[in-house]
Amino acid sequence: MSSNSFDARRTLTVGDRAYEIYGLDATGADLPSLPYSIRVLLENLLRNEDGENITADDIRAVAAYDPSKEPDEEILFTPARVLLQDFTGVPAIVDLAVMRDAVADLGGNPDVINPRVPVDLVIDHSIQVDTFAVPDAFQRNAEIEFERNYERYQFLRWGQTAFDNFRVVPTNTGIVHQVNLEYLGQVVFANSETGEAYPDSLVGTDSHTPMINGLGVVGWGVGGIEAEAAMHGQPISMLIPQVVGFELTGELVEGATATDMVLTVTEMLREKGVVGKFVEFFGEGVGSLPIPDRATLGNMSPEFGSTISIFPVDQRTLDYMAFTGRSDEQIALTEAYAKEQGLWHDPSNRPNYTDTLTLDLATVVPSLAGPIRPEDRVALTDAKRGMREVITRWTGDVKSRANEAGLESFPASDPPTPGGQQNRRPPEHVSTSDGMPDRLSKPTPVDMDNGESFILDHGDVVIAAITSCTNTSNPSVMIGAGLLAKNAVDKGLTRKPWVKTSLAPGSKVVTDYYERAGLMPYLEKLGFSLVGYGCTTCIGNSGPLPPAISKAINDEGLAAVSVLSGNRNFEGRIGPDVKLNYLMSPPLVVAYAIAGTMDIDLYNEPLGTDADGNDVMMADIWPTNAQIADVVDDSVRREQFVDRYADVFTGDERWQNVPVSGGSRFEWSDESTYIQKPTFFDGMGAEPGQLSDITGAKVLVKLGDAVTTDHISPAGAIKADSPAGHYLQDKGVEPRDFNSFGSRRGNHEVMMRGTFGNIRLRNQLAPGTEGGFTTKDGEVTSIYEAAMEYVEEGTPLVVLAGTAYGNGSSRDWAAKGTILLGVKAVIAKSYERIHRSNLIGMGVLPLQFKDGDTQDSLGLTGEEEFSITGIAGGEDGKVPREVTVTAGDKEFMVDVRLDTPNEQAYYRHGGILHYVLRDLSST
Known part of the structure; x- marks a missing residue:
């Protein structure tokens, strides 16, 4: 309960219910001058003031918010709830499960381990577009998904029944952010246990959690460790932010x-x-x-x-x-x-x-963005020109009409394409006045297994996906896509045969209103069959292209295109065969699937021809705003949301038939390659041990500036010849069934083997190499193998780094993998704030070179033996603000980056989970 220095408690009566609230006017703040979001932070501090971690001074600092001030004051934010998706959420629930075992080992009641705030996990990142453009694509993809991820789902099904305050939205129900917007978000949170009312707020283990901001709810994406801290009622450290209006x-x-x-x-x-x-x-x-x-x-x-x-x-x-x-x-x-x-x-x-x-x-x-960054907006009028400029820079395989004679290029009139659509690049449309080339010229014949043949070229669209929470939560753009599909089909247009089309809504409500509006058959006729309810293409789960198309692209080096209604289009993200990726509205996705190419001016060139041979322009089939609004008003109904979310946690028959065993404690299986019991709590006692110096340590990796969490944390595909690949093959898993690091985050054995394994990592201890390598005893070896040898020898490890260590996304395994490899301390020039917090949360000591000191200025090679002394020398059992490092014959002081009382407590206990566990096991 808040100590409430400001006497802010009061009663708000709504109907026949009374709620306790914390009045913002008690702070003396000029509320109208404060940004809305700062008012929410102010209430959060006011309600959670404890006099130690959150003080009256913190509240006054926010109440007197200075928008011009550079952020330097740290505050603690306590979210009302936590939102997880399955990739990032599984390890958090694994940690809950192992904490129950640890409490039992300490003689306590394992059932005390539950989230202290409401936690919802939505399974939405595992569905992949393996099958498309057929009536049963949804069923077939769902079956493949369930087979791939059965062990993970079995574990989450157990968690759904074992933990209080924890709910699971089963697979193929919706996308986490759309479910949050349409159902989970409360705007104002009514706490039934305390009788308090306060702004709904959350953190989520997905970067697009701020979608809920549209509903007026403060929430953002965090890494798994911060999310786990919040699950256990621990506040999250942040700087008082600047606010841009x-x-x-x-x-x-x-x-x-x-x-x-x-x-x-x-x-x-x-x-x-x-x-x-x-x-x-x-x-x-x-x-x-x-x-x-x-x-x-x-x-x-x-x-x-x-x-x-x-x-x-x-x-x-x-x-x-x-x-x-x-x-x-x-x-x-x-x-x-x-x-x-x-x-x-x-x-x-x-x-x-x-x-x-x-x-x-x-x-x-009308706009799109690409080809590799979401902020690279291109007006639709300039889309063709912009795409050609990119391909010219990348490939040079573009020829102007003036130079066409005698060169490999399309003939004056393009060959017919299936469906009666001629002249997809009409020869009469020449762009010579502005210096742009007339046509792309890498024509590549493709013969499909089904007997279809066509020509593929640079700029052709091979993936067209209506996907991702960004747009599928928005009925106006979804209905717009459906109406455009209807108008196109009525004109006799079809998609091009080389386009992999998919419809992956973020909620079953979408297909409900599509069916009510009678639009689903038209989308299906253009290949936009339902493939699943999940993130799919936007997170790279676009699935493989047909082999003949993939081969043609790679053999000829074609710059193929994807178009998607998503939020991310980074290079290599959407699919391995696609170089150019463009974000756009769902109606434009449908239009480009019909065109089959980005090499078209949708304002001035026809999408195709109708049954009578007349040109069909995009303007002929684009629905008006009024038409879209009328269909939305008629087809999108309140009862659709009520009915679909009435059983949102139930799941389909497959989910319900997953066997649940183990009671309140999970039954770990040594045979599982997806879920393993982590070793974080091995040997843990009921009380934290005495703080001690780190002596006789060796450097595992010596890194330069701007090393990101992407360099540290395992991600992406698992290579067969990597330590993780060898582990899986030893377990009988064939390379084709490796899946990804993301899907195996619940297995620490896989994840620790991939830590510091990024192919672009440059460890200065292994010069001339890239990837997860180091040098031990004069021999270059993998970082994992060297770390395990050091652990076996009883040798603690240190990481040396430059500026901005741990920059980028907040990835929990960047810290978890570090501690599991035996690293006790990191010494860096500077840290990304959240990664520093994550290291502390896992019991790794973050140390910082003094101003003016660097690895180079101190002459550190990384081959020295390191000792860090003075750790136990602070007042009240705390680590002091600075300690001494001895490296060979060199000695220097470093700053200790334990900046708050909570961080001191977490480190003293060996990590945040140890801190929470001991606290709960003693009750």
Whole structure:
């Protein structure tokens, strides 16, 4: 319970219920001048003040928020709940399971181990597009997915029944962020145990968690260790952020979609520079945006670089809550609380922001983004030109019409394509006046197994995917895609045979309203059959291309294209055969699937011809905003949300038939290659041991500047000749069944073997190598093998690094793998804040070179024997602010980066999980 130095407790009565709230006016803050998101942080501190970790001074610092100040004051944020997806969530539940075993080993009651705040896990990252464009694609993909991931699902099915405060949304129900928006998000959280009401807030183990910001809920993506801390009721460290205000005016015009708006905003915010900042939308234009449009913006926060991108609560929020099936009581509480606490949107109010931008929504034009970054927006009018410029730079395989004679190129008239569509690149459309080449020229014949033959070229679209939470939560763009498909089919158009098409909605509500509107048959006729309810293409689960197409692309070096309604298009992410990836609205995805190429001007060149041979332009089939709105109003119904979410945790027959065994403690199997009992708690006592110096240590890796968590944490494919590959093969797993590091995060044996294994890692102890190598006893060997030899010898290990160590995404295995390899301390020039926190959370001591000191200036080779002394010399049993390092004949002081009382406690206990476990086992 809060110590409440500000006497802020009061009662809010809503209907016949009374709630205890913490009044923001008690802080003396000028609330209208504070950004909405800062008000939410202020309430969080006020309610959780304990006088030690969260103090009255922290509250005063936020109440007196200075938007111009560079972030340097650390505060602790305590989220109301935690959201997990299956890839990142499995290891968190594995840790809960092993903590129960550890409590039992200490003589306690294992059932005390449960999340202390509500935790929801949505299985959405495992479905892959193996089968497409056939009526039973969904069923076939679901069967393959279940077979691949059965061990993981068996474990999560057990967790669903074993833990209190933990729920699982089974596979093929929806995408985590769409389920969060449509069902899990509460806006105002009513705590039944304490009787308190407070703003809903969360952290999630997926970077696109800020999608919930569209509903007015503060939430962002974190790594697994921060999420586990929050699960156990521990606050998360953060700096008081700067807030950039984004003013919206006007309304979207005819033909512009929410996707076009978000790509425009992404470009603007990336140019402005908002990394690590909050973004907050304000102004008269906010009221014109429905919640799905707002959520589309919030979803792209990682692409902006901001921590969150939030909208305040207003009438649109309440209307959406009612429409999606929230209770009358929840809606009434949300309205009363927001108005009482000054959290209700006042469009005439302009809070004090660090900086501001303005966008007139009427200026938004149809757009796409690519080919490798979400912020690289291209107006649709310039899409053909932009794509050609990229391919010219990449391949040089482009020839102008003036030079065409005698050169390998298409003939004057392109060959017919299936479906009666001629002239996909009409020869009469010549772009010579602006210096652009007339045509791409790498024509490659492809003969399919089914007897189809066609020509494939640079710029051809081989993947067209309506996928990802970014857009599939938005009925206007989804209905727009369906109407465009209907109009196209009515005109006799079909998709090109080389395009792998897929429809992967984020909620079953989408297919409900598609069926009600009668649009599903038209999408299916264009190949957009339902392939599953999950992230699919946007996270790289696009599945393999047909072998003949893949072979042609790789044999000829074709620059093939994917188009998707997602949020990420980084190089190599979507599929191994695709070089250019473009983000766009669902209707444009359908249009490009029909065109079959990006080498087309959709405004001036026909998509194809109708049955009478007449050209069909995109304008002929593009639905109007009014038509889309009419269908949305008629086909999207409240009862669809109520019915679909009534049994959201039940799952299909496959899920229900997964056997559950083990009771409150999981029955670990040595045979499993997906789920193994981690060794974090081996030998742990009821009390923390005495702090001790680190002596006789050796350096495992010596790294330069800007080493990211992607360099440290295992990710992507598992190579057969790697330590992880050897382990799996020894377990009888064939390389074709390796799956990925992401799918095997519940097996520490696999993950520790991949730590520091990135193919681009440069360990200075093994010069001339790239990847997971080091040198031990004069021999180059894998980092894993060397680490295990050191562990066997009883030799502690150290990592040396430069500036910004651990930059990038907050990956829990970057810290978990480090401790499992036997690393006791990291000495770096500087740290990314969250990775430093994660190291502490796993019991690794983060040390920092003094100003002016570097590895080079101190003459460190990494071959010395290291000792770190003075660790136990601080007051009150704490580690002092600096300690002494001896490296061979060199001695120097370093700063200890345990910056808060909580971090001191976590390190003293050997990590945050040990701290929580001892606390619970003693009760």
